[in-house]
Amino acid sequence: MADYKAPLKDMQFVLNNVSRMPQLAELSTFEDATPDMVSAILEEAGRVSAEVIAPTNTVGDEQGVRLEDGNVITPDGFAEAYQQYMEGGWGSLQFDPEFGGQGLPYSLSIPVMEMWQSANMSWGLCPLLSQGAVEALYLNGSDELKKTYLEKMISGEWTGTMNLTEPGAGSDLSVVRSKAELEGDHYRISGQKIFITWGDHQMAENIIHLVLARLPDAPPGVRGISLFLVPKFLVNENGELGERNDVQVASLEHKLGIHASATCVMAFGEKEGAVGYLVGEPGKGLACMFTMMNNARLAVGLQGVAISERAYQQAFWYAGDRTQGKAVGFNEEGPILRHADVRRMLMTMKSLTEAGRALAYDACASLDFAHALDDKVQAAAEKARAAYLTPIVKGWCTEVAQEVTSLGVQVHGGMGFIEETGAAQHFRDARILPIYEGTNGIQALDLVGRKTLMDQGQAAQAVMEEISQVIAQARGVARFVTAAEQLEAALQAAKTATTQLLGDSAENPYFSGAVAYNYLMMMGTLCGGWELLRTALAAAESQAAGETDPYLESKQLTTLFYMDQILPRYLSYAQMVSAGSTSIMAFADEHLDSSYN
Structure with a gap:
């Protein structure tokens, strides 16, 4: 069974280009979060996670x-x-120095926590x-x-x-x-x-x-x-x-x-x-506990990313070692990762994991800005942004973990069903994630209720405006014109669904609860594409500046795969939201067990 290796390149790239770590370091609250400090912490955490915990x-x-x-x-x-x-001192990174903490950004503790969860x-x-x-x-x-x-x-x-x-x-x-x-x-x-x-x-x-x-x-x-x-x-x-x-x-x-x-x-x-x-x-106990619960929900979403990363690594290494059959275009037997369907599964695992990582890190960064910004209006906007993204991070990233860890078993074939390979453990471990710290049904209700209906969609509209800005940027890069069009179509579907949510929920008491899960999954799929496109644009910019690290090309290819093979899922979620509550609520209690009585 393969060992764990922290994906430090992707972690650091996302911190810089999604979590806005360089901008955080410019604030007096987080001035110690220098690039050298960040790199040193991630490197040492990667060593501890791989050598001690894994x-x-x-x-x-x-x-x-x-x-x-x-x-x-x-x-x-x-x-x-x-x-x-x-x-x-790993537990002290983000806490107040008055009590022995290091006073570093919460968003810096997030990749460290991801490493522990993956290990x-x-x-x-x-x-x-x-x-x-x-x-x-x-x-x-x-x-x-x-x-x-x-x-x-x-x-x-x-x-x-x-x-x-x-x-x-x-x-x-x-x-x-x-x-x-x-x-x-x-x-x-x-x-x-x-x-x-x-x-x-x-x-x-x-x-x-x-x-x-x-x-x-x-x-x-x-x-x-x-x-x-x-x-x-x-x-x-x-x-x-x-x-x-x-x-x-x-x-x-x-x-x-x-x-x-x-x-x-x-x-x-x-x-x-x-x-x-x-x-x-x-x-006021519940209000006090929710200060713990909200961060815990982000952390559980991060666990979904972490277990997905572990499952992907194991599946990738197995697929590179396992020899079976001649893949199209090859004259000799070779590793199964050459086969198109195995590659589809691996790329699905990789793109979903990296999309989830960027989304989770992004939401956590907003909490740092909300805490550190002097401008109260900007700080409030960052707080609202984090609150809106939290149920999406928790819900979507943990649902994704079910798919990714299941694919990890599938890549192994029959050996995936055998406990000794370890693939089954990731699948079993991941199953708790959509349940605890508030089931994903509760996360979906939170998204449509407190985070959308209560403010009449203002927080949703703010995030959608950010997505529009990334789409506009992508339209100016030839390689991403099609990706921009794909994301634009998903964004318009999300806007339509949000309008319907705001309108129908006022007249139909069942509507919001009936569509909540599919609405959350649609928004997660959309936001995953948005975050990946942000990283792809940053990678293309680095390439244009002369950097030659293969990671930069991988980042762009992963994004293009997601746009082709994952993002279209929004169509089914949007259609299910549009269908509303009628067929769901048509069943009376006696209809649910009518086959047995």
Whole structure:
């Protein structure tokens, strides 16, 4: 099975030409993000991901995690890899120097995070959730909580989790039943949480749980939910760890994939009640948690890119080694990548992965600009841009991962169905991505509801105007005239669909929900083409300036393939949006099971 190698050229090219890293470095907030600094960070992260983390991927899948005497035991090599991650300061890149962070752009941490997820997604979930917990505490915690917990969490000495849903709740957090009762300067938390990623392990000395619970006088629904910080081990006044809190792992879930990630059922307050501390205001827990959730959704979209990259690399290397048959144009047997259909699959995998990478990096960069720009109007526009792109990144990139990892199995042929090749692991691991941090159905509803209907399409219109500008630029380059026409047709279809969404949703209560998924997939397909065309134009410009790196030609060819073979998918999505809700809602409940009664 092939090893992982970080795609550093594409990462750096996208950072410079899509994420606008050079422009970020011109802002005083991010002046340390010099080209040399960026390159050094990416190079070293690439080494660590390939040499330290990637070797744990297969053994982690084979061994899984286990529960012994109430403690989660991790696979061989996981703790050692985490120790190197912590000692390297990798968890501190984007955080405030006041608490031990390096103050670098969030968008620079994104390719680093991608490398961890590609190398071993099960392992990478631990730092991913920890960084989300840091973000939530930094933005919402009291000065005392931040002083006590943030530095250790940013350093990686302590990890973090988020505890949202409960048995029977699913995505409906309004029915959360966990309780919190005031006791002196803290609260006593009781209740059970499910699907808690890395809820326990031995890789770090403490685990900081962020828990949604209700105060005794809380109203029903989401307005009655508050957020609490519940440490695995209590922290003494001198900052040292004290006694074990009343927090236990009740059981571990047995899952389709990500076997080496501990997905826990957590029990709070089985004895005297777990000690917890209020984060933010009472009744504002969901709003506090969403500061973590929004970044987590971008990170999950990035995971879709990461697992797609890993699957593509393995499929490409296998197709280059596997000899079978004479391809058209050759007189001797050769590698299967010479065959047109295998090449189609590989190019599909490559173009979707690179489109997703550019889209994810772009959205994250807008968060940096929103934070660092002095101009409040521009900062607000960047914030709205990031908010609009977030459900597309999460939804489209994780749906793409299903296709890419499945194609990875297919390229291997029969050997892809055999676990020893490793292709099946990527397919299994990827399946969780459209589900967690809000299912893709929820992402689609967010896109059409909060992000389009609520502002009457203003954020969508702003992104579409950006796409128009790239199309205009491409029309001036002979090689991309046809690509510009193709993207223009997709853009016009998206505009028509958006107009219909705004109009029909006002009269038909079923319309937006019925078309939401196809609308999201149409916008993802469009935005993927937009981002690739931006990179292709930048690559052509570099070539014209005399650069001869083969990567530049590859970038342009990948874009042209996408325009021919992937972008036309917008036609079917647009037609399904146009069809509306009629046939979907025509089925009554009894019609769905009429064949069985």
